[in-house]
Amino acid sequence: MRISYSALEAFKKCPQKYKFKELDKIKEPPSLSAVFGAAVHGALQYFHSQKTLPSSKELMDYFSINWLERKEKLKERNLPDSEFNFMENEAKNILLDYHNDNSEETPHILSLESKFEASLKSSDDFHILTGKIDRIDRQEDGSFEIVDYKTSKKMPSQSDIDDDLQLSLYHLGFSEKWPEFKTRPIKLSLYFLRHREKISTQKNEIHINATKEKLIKSIKEIQNSKFHPVASPLCDFCGYKNICPMWKHKIAINNQQSAVSQKEIKQTIAEFFELKEKISQNEERLDELKAAINAFCDNEGVEQVFGDFGSIMRQLQQRYEYEPHKIKEILEPLGKWDEIMAVDSAKLKELQKSLPPHIRNAIKDSKIPSSEFKKLIYKPRNTIFKTSVVTNTEMLDKKMAMLSNNTNKIKPLINEY
Ligand code: SF4
Secondary structure (H helix, E strand, O other): OEEEHHHHHHHHHOHHHHHHHHHOOOOOOOOHHHHHHHHHHHHHHHHHHOOOOOOHHHHHHHHHHHHHHHHHOOHHHOOOHHHHHHHHHHHHHHHHHHHHHHOOOOOOEEEEEEEEEEEEEOOOOEEEEEEEEEEEEEOOOOOEEEEEEEOOOOOOOHHHHHOOHHHHHHHHHHHHHOHHHOOOOEEEEEEEOOOOEEEEEOOOHHHHHHHHHHHHHHHHHHHOOOOOOOOOHHHHHOOOHHHOOOOHHHHHHHOOOOHHHHHHHHHHHHHHHHHHHHHHHHHHHHHHHHHHHHHHHHHHOOOEEEEOOEEEEOOOOOOOOOOHHHHHHHHHHHOOOHHHOOOOHHHHHHHHOOOOHHHHHHHHHOOOOOOOOOOEEEOOOOOOOOOEEEOOHHHHHHHHHHHHOHHHOOHHHHHHO
């Protein structure tokens, strides 16, 4: 498989978006933030590619012309002028700061916007990962520095940078493109333009091999994916929102399409929320009743109470657990111990809090999907982001039946508590 690093990143954020772009080949209309990033990168490339370093005015002039051209591409988005002006000022400030910080010392540049390919061999497949490195500097001592510009507002920690997959891939791509330099020290830097700060790291053989494994694993995920859309705040900036299954219905409602089927589903949704509300009220009430029954039993010294609809008994429940070392002693000689070994996810989650970041990342990377299903996540209107999950429709049906039959109201108390 041949895939670019940016496509791999896009898949991680939303498999459906990856599919629209890479498989269905639907062109995504550019977003303001993409245009902003491209304009800043373009101006920095201009800055470093001139024979003599441009003055700040020349840099601003270049950017302004470039910005106007790129702005044209956003026409169909109908964005207000205030948004453009804000982003334009942001970009100009970034570039002026960059000029200020970098006009004294000029790096010896090996390459700008350099395309690379990194080959990845797995036991059963071969892949090529492609990408582009913003800048590669040759240092006086013969070493190299790979620089990637970032326009993001958030700055990661040093340990995040040490684990950064993109930088490891750059190292890999650099070594393949310039094999004659691959034994030289290579510094990998992310330059956070808004913060005027560069964070650097270096990679060794272990990192590079781990990177290859991670990339192969990510490619396998793509090959096995069903490309489900993953809704997130990024949807607001996604050029495929109009055709995305996650948002298509909302857009159809707004456009008042197929009024009949819309009416039906609206009624179904209304009923769903009504029932959920009743269930939650009933669960609260059941908890109160349970507490009252327990209190009565404690006060009266009884373990069973009787009412018109039946009785409720308190029964001592005991839970057991096996002593792991004893079970191991019994099963290991039979070669059966591994068959019952399973990682306890809850305990692992707790344990991770006390582990260093690189171990946490290694644990995260070892995750593989064990099953796949669609769950309903519902968001009542006028809440900021309250979510809840309906995973068990049988349970929902059971609760519904309970609500519709008053005489059975007390039954779940006996069955469930
Ligand atoms: S709108 Fe959201 S869910 Fe749909 S493709 Fe874009 S990012 Fe994915």
